[in-house]
Amino acid sequence: MANYFNTLPIREQLNQLGIAEFMDSAEFADGVEALKGKKIVIVGCGAQGLNQGLNLRDSGLDVSYALRKEAIEQKRDSWKNATDNNFNVGTYEELIPTADLVINLTPDKQHTSVINAVMPLMKQGATLSYSHGFNIVEEGMQIRPDITVIMVAPKCPGSEVRAEYLRGFGVPTLIAVHPENDPQEKGWPEAKAYCVGTGGHRAGVLKSSFVAEVKSDLMGEQTILCGLLQTGSILSFDKMVEKGIDPGYASKLVQYGVEVITEALKHGGVSGMMDRLSNPAKVKAFELSEELKDIMRPLFQKHQDDIMSGHFSKTMMEDWANGDANLLKWRAETGETAFEKTPAGDVKIDEQEYFDNYVLMSAFIRAGVELAFETMVQAGIKPESAYYESLHETPLIANTIARKKLFEMNRVISDTAEYGCYLFDQACKPLLADFMKKIDTDVVGKNYNEGKDGSVDNIKLVQINEKLRNHEVEVVGRKLRKAMTAMKAIKTV
Amino acid sequence: MPKSIHIDRLNLAYAGKSIWKDLSWTIYPNEHYVLGGKSGSGKTSLGKYLAAHHDAVYIANWYQFTNLEGDRNFYYQQRYNRHQGKDTLTVRAELTHYAQKEGLDIRDIQHKLQAFGYEEMLDSQLIELSSGEHKKLQLIKGLWLKPTLLIIDEPYTGLDKQSRKVLNEWLDELATEGVQLILITNDEQVPNSINSYAHIVEGKLVREETQDALIQDAVRQQKNIPEFLKVIPHTDHEYMFQLKDVHIKYGEKEVLKGIDWEVKVGERWLLQGANGSGKSTLLSLINGDHPQSYGLDITLFGKKRGSGESIWDIKEKIGMISPEMHWYFDQQATVWHTLASGFYDSIGWFIDVKFQEKKQIEELMNFFDLTEYKDQLLHSLPLGKQRLALLARSIIKNPPLLVLDEPCQGLDYNQARYFNDVVDELCQYGKTLIYVGHYESQLPKGIDHKIELAHGQVKAIEHNIENVLK
Known part of the structure; x- marks a missing residue:
């Protein structure tokens, strides 16, 4: 059986990719x-x-x-x-x-x-x-x-x-x-x-079309949905423990924080999520996410390229033929991370605290959602398809992490998504090594607003808000969300 | 040495309206209270305030449970949908976990579980319990703690006669052991140990010598029933529904065991039975909520069940209310949305309300005195008002069949009487009625047939009842 997409002439490839x-x-x-x-x-x-x-x-x-x-x-x-x-x-x-x-x-x-x-x-x-x-x-x-x-x-x-x-x-x-x-x-x-x-x-x-669904689905799950949530969760936890935050607290902040923060996407998209932060925290999250986007862009592009060329599915199917050797090895490794093995502490964390004490996660989410969306659209996928496979699904996957951490996420998602997730995670961690060196507990583990007077440069804030709200994922998102009215209340854990 | 509890000059306002004005209350040792009075007078808030500021256990008028992930995203038909994943704890696991957390010994309440008929429930999952059984579980957990002060908001909601008796005996027992009781209720069958009565009048706490002296909501002024409800629904079949030898099994557990029941158009039925006898499950076969109804011998509105009809075709003909539906109702629905959703049989969601429908909503809100609450969230209203809104929702489309499962739960005597009068009037205009209620004193007068369930079987059927209120 030959890769169907690769048998098509370019005009038909673009035609099917563009159905949305x-x-x-x-x-x-x-x-x-x-x-x-x-x-x-x-x-x-x-x-x-x-x-x-x-x-x-x-x-x-x-x-x-x-x-x-x-x-x-x-x-x-x-x-x-x-x-x-x-x-x-x-x-x-x-x-x-x-x-x-x-x-x-x-x-x-x-x-x-x-x-x-x-x-x-x-x-x-x-x-x-x-x-x-x-x-x-x-x-x-x-x-x-x-x-x-x-x-x-x-x-x-x-x-x-x-x-x-x-x-x-x-x-x-x-x-x-x-x-x-x-x-x-x-x-x-x-x-x-x-x-x-x-x-x-x-x-x-x-x-949609079979082609558009597959090429966008694979991209979304490998990058923002599973890959980046895994990388972001592990790096955040390790950083907090390194800086002396109580491991039980760190574990809970990450496990449930991902869910609470991404819930906000359901209602107001990326800008709705960022609006949950105080002004100074929003500016900080914005700056961090800009930096993250620059660092991770080549990796997102590589994933999209490998998906389009069929290289990804070819190597994964080779692993299937090899009895899932790589998949099983990587799954075992994920089960051994410190985040996975540290139970969430018995501490009450209020909904707002998840935002205030975990600015870094909002930065990861904004960077990941926008990058995945942009990369898909650049590759010929329509914004509507790209929206569903990036922003829309992020809170759904985050929900699985809240249940039983990454192990649960990787159990619930398909083996295909899991395989791609590990590929991303392995490449992304070294890429972010220098970035993480500069990160301190003010953006992960402690309240960012503490000791700050809350004032920010107004013009800067206006520009940031404009940039967030006018991103294409927000424009198309507003239209699509209107059609899905009955949204549930934001949950607190 | 027990001490008195003093509350000094409390004030509370809600939505710009003053509820308590310098409310003061001294509760002396050995006083056991009924706190009664009008709905919306601030009883529940006062109970919660006491519990928060004194060493007390407060049992809310609303029960909650979560699945294993701490999530509460349930829907009310979930009880009937079977899948192999275990979503919620079993009753036994829940009680064991609770005992561990609170440092209690499960053996201490063995005989109470027995008295409540709860022993056979122990291996059921929480999601499988009926509303009455949930209420019992909530009461068991609270009473088990034997606190110095026990505050129960609407203790009798949804309890059958036997359970109510067991509860009162247990409360008396606790009272002799030094537990001080405050029951927030307008119910008259309270424990013998109750010796003090109070209500909130014009924002102040007033004590009375007898329970009869507590002010009830005024008998509401009769209003004319909206014209659209006087239209006799068109039916072209003799029977509303027929169930023949209906069995429902969950794995090895059989909850309905060979039910035969036929209801003709225009009949007004009372459905009774103890908590857990299968009433709600039986009703779920009629309103399209039970997946096992496919393949059973059920005829609804003249059509064999499973012959190509959708559940929306069925629901369109039924005005439904139940404690479960109330419990799972959309938290974000306003009163107006709640009524509007009745046109679509959705839970708080609707497509596009037409002009005529808007008029009907307005008329019905006016009829039930709900107009002033129309933009408020349903869940922010006193329980009795929430019920009225859901009742209005159930009749908004003037359905031929009314299925009212304990509709008067949470209403006080006068509200219940008013509502039942409305039901009687509706029945004069050709509606068929299935009514579930535990107390003869709270039933529509027009009921003319009765079916009683026990342990999933029909215990008795009576036809041509002259006066159900006797």
Whole structure:
């Protein structure tokens, strides 16, 4: 199988990369009609599989689950998830041949084997849906020409997909149709109907392509979402301990601080996050982040270049073939860091304290979000796609760190994201060595405002605010966030 | 040696309105209080103030629990959705953890758990508990501490008769052991040890000789029911719903065991049963919230369940309120948003409210005396007002079927009577009613059928009831 993207002429590469259109709600006026009465079979019943299936069924659609024979015989969790909720469950052989729409919601890594098992069983003219395009774009999986291939990707964890649906809302969703596989031109109507069935149409839908989704998704997860959060967390913790801050406090400030600080992104974007700081702290965070952007820009560019050329997926797939040797080694190393091994102290930290005592994290986040966004857009990805894969997902990933630190983050994200995260982290730490030498506890561990009178140069502040608010990620973000109204309150831990 | 508690000249204002004006209160040893009076008079705030400034335990009128990550992002149907990940602690783990934290011994409350019928719950996850069971857990944790001063805000909310009796006996027991009680309630069945009564009148604390002397909210002035609610909903089926031999299982645990229940259009049913007997689960089958309803023999509004209808098609025909829905309601919804969301059956979120709908919202806010609160956050109002807003939400679209699960929780006697009169009036205009309530004194008069559950089974069904209030 050859990398699909690399087989395309440059004009077609740019064309597919550039598909990103925020869809008008009128486009969903037909509701679930295109799938009404059709047989939907979901492969995989983990968090996404189960929760999407519950929503689709509650929208009046006919949903069953196809599981591997062993999963059924051994009554694994996927089998229990499906049967406990009164779903019809069967083997691939039993259910796939009856399906009008097969939804593949298994982990990325299993896609090739799942598709190879499922495709021969699918009936003529059926539809196959993915929630991530790696298999098609990077692995170059070729789907039988009579089959329609679509993508529906809710941009939230499965539990949220369900919770928001039942509240009468939904989560932002990206949909696509693979141009090589749309023989009957039913791809878009079905993708839209599927999206309505999960509630996604109520929270903003981005029309994308398999290519745009993969190239932006990989970039986001490797750099700002996972890579930089990991690097920033570890460097912050080590710095505090080096400077004599209580390790329990340091551990808690980092573990929960990442979440509390990035929550602010959900409501007001980067400038909303920076507005949580006092004026002097904002100026400081701005200056630090400018410096960080200059230092890290070449690394962000390298990641984007390797993703575009296919070098990243090639080396990662070599590691798959090698029994995940690198991945497992790096995972073990992350488990051994001092941050990971120091439990959060039993201290109460107020919401505002996370901002005041951790100016450095706001600087990391601003630098990372803007850099990832800028680099993607420079590479031909549209701002809307770049927004979802940078700013939008940052608080969602930060939430996993708050649960059980980096180990949990790396467990929850895909192996693909985890692999890229380690690559970034290993390159980024040495790059920031000199920068970190200058960092003291005023920006990480202690209240930056202490002993300062709060006054700043007004003109400077105006300029900084202008620069923050007018960045393209903010402009496009304001537009997209308007569509996702029902935001939850900022949490305190 | 027990000491008296003195409160001296307290002042409190909320939203520009003065609540307490130089409020003073002396609580002598051996006095056990009922603090009653009008809603919005500052009772809850006074309870919290006392607890914060004296060595006391305060049990709030609202319970909370978190998942294992300390998160509270639950939705009210989550109880019914099954997945293998364990999100919340079990009751046993929660109690063990609490005992450790507070230096208590779980063996000391073994017989209380038994009395509350709580022993079989020990291995359930917190998310699986009904609202009444959550309330009991909250009470157990507070009473277990045996504090010198125990303040309970609305102790009886959601408790069934038996649990209420157990609670009162336990409170009497504590009183003899030297625990001083302050119960914030307008309920009349209080423990025998209560010997003092007080309410807040014009910002000052006033003591009374008897509980009867405590001022209740005035009987509200009758207003005409808005015209749009007088429209008889169109139905083209004889039965509102039919359930046949319905079983619900969670793993090995069976919570509904072969329920048969048919309700015809226009009937007014009372659904009763002890806490945890399966009432809410049964209702969740009717309003589309239970995933296991697919594949069961259920007919809703003349259509077989699972024949292509969406849960939104079902909810459109039902006006629903329940303690759980209240508990999980959007924290950021204003009173106006709350009512508006009733048109879309969403939790505080809606698309685009049309002119006619806006008019209905206005009329209904006026009818329930909610207009002055319309831009306030729902959660900032006294509990009774929150309830009224949610009740208004449930009828805003003039649905053919009303499912009112303990709608009067948190309302005092007069508010409850007023509300039930409204329900009776609505029923005159063709609505079908399913009503859950523990106390005969707090029911709509028009109820003409009754179903009683016990341990997930139908214990009794009565038809053609003449007077349910008897």
